[in-house]
Amino acid sequence: MERLHKRALLVLALVLLGVIVNYLSIPLLIKSDYVFDKALILTIIYIAGILCGAIAIKIINNYISDEDTKESIVCNHYMEQFSLQNMLTNLPNRIALEKRFELILEQTCDKNFKILFIDVDGFKIVNDTLGHAVGDEVLKKIANRLREIIDGQGELFHIRGDEFVLLLSKNESIEDICHMAKRIIKSMAIPFVFKERELHLTVSIGIATYPWDGYNVNLLLQSAHLAVQRAKESGKNNFKVYDHSMNLKMNKKLDLINNLHRAVEKEEFVLYYQPQVNSLTGEVVGLEALIRWESPEMGIISPAEFIPLAEETGLIIAIGDWVLKAACTQNKAWQNLGYASLPVSVNISALQFQESSFVDKVVKVLKDTELDPRWLHLEITESIAIKDTELTIDILNRLKDIGLKIALDDFGTGFSSLGYLKKFKINVLKIDSSFIRDIGEEDATITKTIIVLGKSLNMEVIAEGVETKEQFNYLKEVGCDKVQGYLFSRPVPPAEIEKMLYIA
Template sequence: MVTPGDAPFLANMALPLEVGSRTQRILVVDDDEPMRRTLLRLLAAPDRAVEETDSVEGTLRMLAAQSYDLILLDYRLPDGDGLAVLDWLSEHERGELVVMLSGEDAIDAAIGALRRGADDFVRKPYRLSQLNRAVDNALLKTRLQRSNREMGQRLQESERLHRYLVESSPDLIFTLDPAGRFTYVNPRIEGLLGFARADLEGEAFSSIVSAEDTARIVQLFENPLQPARTAHSLELRLASRKVGSGPPTVSLNTEPMYGRGDERNGARFMGTYGVARDISDRKRAEEIIAFQAYHDQLTRLPNRALFRDRLDLAIAQTDRRKGSLAVLFIDVDRFKLVNDTYGHSQGDQLLRSIANRLRQTLRRGDTLARVGGDEFLALLPDITHPEDVQAICQKILDALRAPFRLQHGEFSATVSIGIAMFQKDGESADMLTQHADIAMYQAKRSGKNGFCFFDSSLNHNYRERISLENDLRKAIDRGELELFYQAQVSIAKRRVVGTEALLRWRHPAHGLLGPDTFIPLAEEAGLISGISNWVIDAACAQLRDWRDIGFSELRMSVNLSPRDFEHGEIVETVRRSIAHHRLDAASLDLEITESLMMQDAGSVRGKVQALREAGVGVAIDDFGTGYSALAYLQKFPVSSLKIDRGFVRDLNGKSSPIIAAITGIARGFGLQVVAEGVEHQGQIEHLRSLGCDTLQGYLFSKPVPAEEAESLFLEIPSGLPA
């Protein structure tokens, strides 16, 4: 880090040092003007600047204004002698070289001049060659002195620069002797580890290394039999004395240091130079990235990739030991209800809580992973008997019995578990996971909140299911979907007043299939919206045809899936179809399930309200079989209730308090009532006595194609009392 005090030093570092030749300045001091002129001509050269003066006073004035490389100084001057100039140069610590010129014969003059600092003494009269030699020697000496000064300055500045860089480096820089002991360490040691520099002098490098890495450092740098004579690069953890600070991880690079040795032994090993860079932040970032790549961020459990790696390894180990392992596919039942009812944040909280309970039920060596929204995988290695897996699965179910506390209340969560065993159910990770998934769906079909082992027959059913799904995707384009119609009869009017459109699929290989066979598959595969759109349009088109031939009061009922209200624009689809076929909206009834009403979702309620405002009737199908409450009937603007066939079947000549309650509720809310499943004339009288006028069932007609249904509209339905 550069501090304000470093600025002048760094500024000096930025200035280039003066190198090469420069103009040499010479001052000639003599009161003999012809002699001065002669010297000026003699000394003239392109790289010289020669000036002149004739007195001590003039000389000192010129020296005060400027420095010179060489002074040719006459001993005797009008206002004193040259010794005064030498004294002035000495007092002011000047560096000019002086060649004294004198006509004095006495040796004392020469000795005095040399003692006072003159570099040479030339006695007058002198030969030109003698003077030239003295001048050249003096100028050479000047150049050498200047070169030495510049070199010394360079060395000094270079040393200051390198010391500054080392002392201010963010890296730990050190030198070791051949035995691996510190001979130098920069101040970074104090900030990085909390060690005082003075305390480390002569200490082994291993004294600052974490215990986990001490052994290899001792082997590298403190081994007397094999000192570190080669460069090394490695990562290691250091020991820290700083409170609340963990051991930092550093990237260490070292180089051996050699000095001059004798001719017999060659270079002499002097020790080790090293640089350690703190990479703790980078290592932490790498660990975070690695964790995120292989773990689920919500539950902190392994994700599918890490689970796959562990399962592959477990399969290889189990195969060598001729043992067995199990894969559990765990799916949370009714999880979507939590998201839709309480929001995704509460759903996330529930998933975290479920993950914690699942983790606590598994053994130490087991692996639990989250692989989907509400899906988990568990790896159970070292399984001896299938009963061991059953015990763990039962433990999981028991652990989830206690309700989970969410922000808006408690929620009881259950799971369905599918089990696949190695090698019986598969020998690869993909096959075991797939078969556990298939078994999980079987557990759901068996009532949920349980577990199921994979069976080969399940795989056959699964493949058939996939094949059926692929065929269903093409059914509309191939024209394989059909509508059958079942009449709705009015006792009072003694005629057909409506008909319910019932979907059938004429499969090219399996024949005519009912909706129970493929509608759940369509809902799961996301195909129901397209199918419902087709049903609505086909039913409206058929009603238009019947009205055009005279059945002007006939009503049409169409079943909708709860998924139609979750996705897509069901309201716009109905409006568009009614408008396209020029129908009165009141002639169409849409049947919804009690479960849809119980969701109490604002978007669902809003769509039902929009349909009613458009004039379309909305009926609750199979009313009474779910958990409907009167509050929901107040919230949802439905127009009629359909009594489930199970209640009608139970009449058998007896009155039904349930049907009486339903008809009473309908009268209280001003709703129409339709009874399904009428098969005997005795049921008609009971229903009529309870206030139910519109009936539907096999007594009047089975679901039939449009041509057969049309003939029923022209006659009095069979089975009505006379």
């Protein structure tokens, strides 16, 4: 726009120049003693105007060209700066890290340096609950705190989102690097204050070394990121140093995920059932459906191995839907064969429970299988229940309106609260096996307290993981309604369950 403005002024100046020359020249020529042809005079005037205009154009074009060159240089400089900088935190970005990496290698081939890949744990929750504007402000505070911790001992980069990289190129020992990682973790554990609200954040750190863990920046970052993942799998808020076995584990994990996708498509799953026994009569009064994966290549795979991957990849929703339908279908089939009607418990994952269509799915399965809702129990964990209490209460009320019973699984391992139990109006309380496994004086007291609590709220109480007669006798003595565990039966296929059931 500015350049167009200058061009317009140039044309205007040219026109004015022609007018002025014409105005001044004609009277002078008329007063002179020489006689000129009028056409010749006008031709000379216009040629002179054109020459003057051409000279003016040349001068102004040179001026504009010089200005454009200066503007271009300044613009290119700023564009280069912007391309190397994270605009939110003003830290060098991923491109700057790559350039720095190349520069270090140009200076010396024998250089060995280390990077710390710093990942903020659970930062997505901040964005989801407080909004991205608040999240951006928090990232600025994180960047400032990292600057203070590092204090010039390395080069800090903000490569994307909640991921930062610290480059250390002074041949520090691995002990020094680990000490730096510990300092960062300790400092980041101090709550961030934002608008009079405390935010508790932690970081997981992966450490990788050039050239052993990667001969270029991409491979080095990949190795450090694998170490971060191991740190997160180990409970987060810690650090791991990369080793090559991590690649083997990651390859195995990727193979398992690929096979799991195929397993969902081909329904390579089966349900086993574990009996729940009445403590007083010893009769089977309920069953818990437990999934197994029968892979053609790998054999039977434990849910402890594939369920976490299913949750991580989102496949747990499809798997959970299959379990729900398969359990209801099997239960109805037993009833059609004349066996006594028993409730079958199905475990519900967090992703399933939070689906907007979850209740509708349950209703559809019950309708399709023609199973009475009384014979389906849904199990949720404490962590699911308290994640969004309003949502939980709404879903539970809708499920109860259908006629379902709800069990709270693994009670005692999370944020157990009498207030939550009253709000949720749970039907069944399941005591986690960790309280049963080593019943000593302290565990016995906790177990008894949970049973008394459940009874006071008119809940049925089930103890999981009962393996010895001593455990069973104690639970029966303190009034536990039902027990479940290897003492009575492992999870077994439907055919084995039928041997335990009785004809109605």
